[in-house]
Amino acid sequence: MISALLVLTVAAVIGFAIALAVRSKREFDEQNQVVPGRSSPAPASWAGAHSREAKLHRRLGNAVRGAHANPRLVELGLAAQLRSIDAEAMAIDERLVAAAGLPAAHRDATIESLEASVVQLEKAVVEVVNSISVAESKQQLEQAVSAADLKLQALAAARAEVEMIDRQVAGTDAVAREIAQQAQTSPPPPAPRSDPASGTASDIDRS
Numbered sequence: 001m002i003s004a005l006l007v008l009t010v011a012a013v014i015g016f017a018i019a020l021a022v023r024s025k026r027e028f029d030e031q032n033q034v035v036p037g038r039s040s041p042a043p044a045s046w047a048g049a050h051s052r053e054a055k056l057h058r059r060l061g062n063a064v065r066g067a068h069a070n071p072r073l074v075e076l077g078l079a080a081q082l083r084s085i086d087a088e089a090m091a092i093d094e095r096l097v098a099a100a101g102l103p104a105a106h107r108d109a110t111i112e113s114l115e116a117s118v119v120q121l122e123k124a125v126v127e128v129v130n131s132i133s134v135a136e137s138k139q140q141l142e143q144a145v146s147a148a149d150l151k152l153q154a155l156a157a158a159r160a161e162v163e164m165i166d167r168q169v170a171g172t173d174a175v176a177r178e179i180a181q182q183a184q185t186s187p188p189p190p191a192p193r194s195d196p197a198s199g200t201a202s203d204i205d206r207s
Helices: 002-031 052-068 079-100 104-133 138-185 201-206
Strands: none
Touching (some): 079 138, 104 138
């Protein structure tokens, strides 16, 4: 009887520990997300790291969660703005992860530009959230939201420009690699053949 109780007690403790660990991991993973319910490419260490890119990653998450926490955004017809916020936050987060792997000489400048994008997104979220508090009429709501739309459009345009440059660079690199591979695999040009009838330059000299 005592042995059975001991086994049950140990099993309960182990079960509780496992449940606690699973819950802690889930909460940690959710904290590391930028958009609720969507996984981030950022490493788990960024949830508590003090690097510049990790802090910007967390600021993105805080801004997006602040927008999602207000149900009136959807009630007032701002679902499109919320989707734009999600899309831009994910795009910035992906570029932060890519920038973190760059050499130090290029990393700082890239993260500097991404910080400006994070600030712009934070301002857009503030504009959207503040629009709710002044929405005494449809006209006032539209006027308040227009500022957020302009910021989100600017972010999307900047992202499209950077992505176009990345594609051009990737295409240039691909062409260069193909040329290099062809140079390595192509046979060497044939050696020039002398004409016995006319003789070589050395034969002429000797004559």
